[in-house]
Amino acid sequence: MAAHGPVPQPYTKMAAGVRPCCSCVPKAxxxxxxxxxxxxxxxxxxxxxxxxxxxxxxxxxxxxxxxxRAMAELHLIGQIVGGSGFEQRRLFCTWGLRAGGAWKLLSGPLSGQTQVDDPQAGDVAFWCHPLDVHLATKGLQGWPQLHVQVWHQDGFGRAAVLGYGCCPVPAAPGCHALSCVTWRPRGSWRQRLRRRLLGGGPQLRVPPEAAERFRLRTEAAGTVHLQLGVLLRHFGRFSVQC
Known part of the structure; x- marks a missing residue:
């Protein structure tokens, strides 16, 4: 039988004054x-x-x-209810929201168009077109304005403008019922006779907001009815009382 050496025992305790070897101390x-x-x-x-x-x-x-860095915010929620007082039927309306350069669009469309409505009783055309626009600004210059154009569509699908209108957005928060009176160029007597017999009439070559109305001969066309809800936020930081 082969002789076995001494079995190493685990280090448990050293006598006082005895220095352990390196193999007995665990390394950190x-x-x-x-x-x-x-x-x-x-x-x-x-x-x-x-x-x-x-x-x-x-x-x-x-x-x-x-x-x-916070900006004042304007949230416009409402609808274009309809139009009344126009001499034609089968009406639709195009609209656009115009604002200054300090304004920034956060959400929603800045322009749109309603459907064609042909009232069977009365002269009121109902559109009920929704509006939902969210804007932000750091200044009050160029307050938003709502521009509308009322068009007539005849039986052949031809469209002719009946009136132009502009309505500033209310600066006070809350619900507002607005009436936007529209106008159109009067034209000469030949143009008025042609409009009465064949339809159509004189139109503006430039957008209504860029036209100098005081140089034109105009007449009232009809009224567009709107319901707008205005929400304001952070205007107090710019010393504006809402």
């Missing part, structure tokens, strides 16, 4: 990021914490910066 794990030469036991320096008053001032500065 190396720190993360330490190198092969002298990096295992190196300690990392902790980041320096700011003073309490500095930490308290940072959220205030962030809120002030966000308050400076």
């Amino acid at each position: 794990p190396a720190l993360a990021g330490g190198g092969a030469r002298g990096g295992a036991g190196r300690k990392r320096a902790l980041p320096r914490q700011p003073a309490p008053e500095v930490r308290a001032a940072r959220p205030v500065a962030r809120r002030r910066a966000a308050r400076g």
